[in-house]
Amino acid sequence: MPEGHSIHRLALAHRALLAGRPVEVDSPQGRFAEGAALVTGRVLEDTSAYGKHLFHHYAGDLIVHVHLGLYGKFATGAPPVPAPAGLIRMRLAGDRGWLELRGPTACAVLNPHEVALIHARLGPDPLRDDADPAPAYARIARSGAPLLQLIMDQSVLAGPGLIYATEVLFRAGLLPTTPGRALSAAGFTEIWEDLRALMKDGVAQGRIDTVHVRHTPEAMRRAPRVDRHGGEVYVYRRAGQPCLVCGTAVAKGTMAGRNTYWCPTCQS
């Protein structure tokens, strides 16, 4: 489930499992063999997350950068390390546990300068307390692109993916097609604060649940009747099913090659 909350959660888990001690790194599948050879045996000093990007910081200014893309997955466990099954791009083994990485879009050893370049091309991450949302609103306010695309654009906001973008727009009562420049400053602040609340809950729970997280006061006023027995999301992948707030059939469309969902009654 690789939206930003998953990556932050992975950074925490990997720190707890492996940081502070030397780790053995290899690549059973082979495609990360050269990178693994550079870092194996070093101390994994820390981990970090920025948007959907995960970093393993090794002693000696070597950083392994991982981007899960659409299919990437980590598996972790306590010792002993299991026999390799499937295609394992990267495997870590420390004295407290092990980790396997499959199917990432990116897995490479970088230097601090290269990491800084990645940070520089990302927008503010709602999960980072050092984030300044102002540049994101500046981008949105002068764009005619649809809000769904802008929220998913990692150079505007780092971390939200299709589910959070879809759901936060439902909670804000805005159609996915709303042009960025139609969003008021107050409307942006509501979305930013809601993303922070939703994604922090996502980190804590390990799943996306946009129905049970408290709405902002503005959204509560618009959608006060939440079905407590409803699903984890309001509209994502619920095409044709009744809206949890008003009962209207959830609509489905396509935008920039991605499926989009919205409630024709609650969103305008």
Add this chain to the structure above:
DNA sequence: CAGATATGACAAC
């Protein structure tokens, strides 16, 4: 078993 699908990102047309 083949085929479709997936929470992403990028290049190429």
Add this chain to the structure above:
DNA sequence: TTGTCCTATCTGG
């Protein structure tokens, strides 16, 4: 807008 990458899982026959 389409194709490509990477892998696992779910669907239908």
